[in-house]
Amino acid sequence: xxxxxxxxxNLEDPSRLALMTLLTxxxxxxxxxxLTGLVVMTWTAPPVSVGELPxxxxxxxxxxxxxxxxxxxxGIISLIMVSAGRLILTAIMxxxxxxxxxxxxxIFALVLVLSSTLFAFFGW
Amino acid sequence: MEVLLILVLVSFAAGFIGVLTGVGGGIILIPVMVxxxxxxxxxxxxxxxxxxxxxxxxxxxxxxxxxxxNIRLAILMSISALIATxxxxxxxxxxxxxxxxxxxxxxxxxxxxxxxxxxxxxxVDVKDSDPLALKLRLxxxxxxxxxxxxxEYGVLKVVPAIGxxxxxxxxAGLLGVGxxxxxxxxxxxxxxxxxxxxxxxxxxxxxxxxAAAALAYLALGDLHPLIAGPTVVGIFLGSRVGAGVAPRxxxxxxxxxxxxxxxxxxxxxxxxxxxxx
Numbered sequence: 001x002x003x004x005x006x007x008x009x010n011l012e013d014p015s016r017l018a019l020m021t022l023l024t025x026x027x028x029x030x031x032x033x034x035l036t037g038l039v040v041m042t043w044t045a046p047p048v049s050v051g052e053l054p055x056x057x058x059x060x061x062x063x064x065x066x067x068x069x070x071x072x073x074x075g076i077i078s079l080i081m082v083s084a085g086r087l088i089l090t091a092i093m094x095x096x097x098x099x100x101x102x103x104x105x106x107i108f109a110l111v112l113v114l115s116s117t118l119f120a121f122f123g124w
Numbered sequence: 125m126e127v128l129l130i131l132v133l134v135s136f137a138a139g140f141i142g143v144l145t146g147v148g149g150g151i152i153l154i155p156v157m158v159x160x161x162x163x164x165x166x167x168x169x170x171x172x173x174x175x176x177x178x179x180x181x182x183x184x185x186x187x188x189x190x191x192x193x194n195i196r197l198a199i200l201m202s203i204s205a206l207i208a209t210x211x212x213x214x215x216x217x218x219x220x221x222x223x224x225x226x227x228x229x230x231x232x233x234x235x236x237x238x239x240x241x242x243x244x245x246x247x248v249d250v251k252d253s254d255p256l257a258l259k260l261r262l263x264x265x266x267x268x269x270x271x272x273x274x275x276e277y278g279v280l281k282v283v284p285a286i287g288x289x290x291x292x293x294x295x296a297g298l299l300g301v302g303x304x305x306x307x308x309x310x311x312x313x314x315x316x317x318x319x320x321x322x323x324x325x326x327x328x329x330x331x332x333x334x335a336a337a338a339l340a341y342l343a344l345g346d347l348h349p350l351i352a353g354p355t356v357v358g359i360f361l362g363s364r365v366g367a368g369v370a371p372r373x374x375x376x377x378x379x380x381x382x383x384x385x386x387x388x389x390x391x392x393x394x395x396x397x398x399x400x401x
Contacts, residue, residue, distance in 0.1 A: 023185040038353045048127045069349035083335035112206040116340035
């Protein structure tokens, strides 16, 4: 079993390298998108005072039309997808190692993460 | 002052203190947003979840490189945590903002208790592992020091840990905090993992629960760009700076200052629950 870990830690393994690259660059790109959106919002959107914060309602589709908000949304979705994407890579990693149980568990966890989109039926 | 700037500064401070004290940014950020800035609690939770996801990913690569993450264990424990996370999101919509704020105040008290008790490193040998852990090949090794020497560790009480991990998931979905406050002590005291492995594995799990909950709040329309944008940027930068200066700061003094701050924020949230409009 400890040899199993050695296989997981093999830096030559392409799926493991892909996992580390996904985390490093995925996070950087998402952060850059959020930062860009924030800059655009600061420059172009009408300013909001602290006193208006308690009256901010739930974010209906219209609030994403504010300048910069769509870029922030892209950054947020990218962050969530990078996090969920890790499970695809672990599923491949375990499948290659012949471990079908953990490969299936990774896929099941991915399905659970993505099933949260079903909440859209309760909102908007 | 411009709201975006205030939110970036508040989130920066939350990320900075969260890294130095080891509790994450959400436990500081949400009380400040709800108690001081009067932001609706659901919007604060949704924004906090996105920043928890960002923090988990930014530290994830380093943890993978050093081999501290027990990925098999993280995936196994994530199943119950993810089911509980989705239940937590649903529950937060059912019970309403006042109850969520009250539960959050209790969560702060739990944080204070956990910080007072402290942690102890008490991992066990591979040969003493739970039969289920051996069957699932969960025992592993890690490198505690820079000399690259491998230390093997076992895993105990897998089934109870899976059950308790559901509470961490529930905390993520219902309160918007990473759940590390539950996960790390459970891995430390129930599964008997070394602290370094517990922290890294918890970080991996946290990102999954937070991503699922953030996606659910986005689908529900509770993720507001005006709040989430500056929060992600502020917390991300704050935790990076915090991780850089951490070795030069005396954590003992900071711990007491943080405990005082948490007590004030807890009192503020209780007052808000009592005077709820």
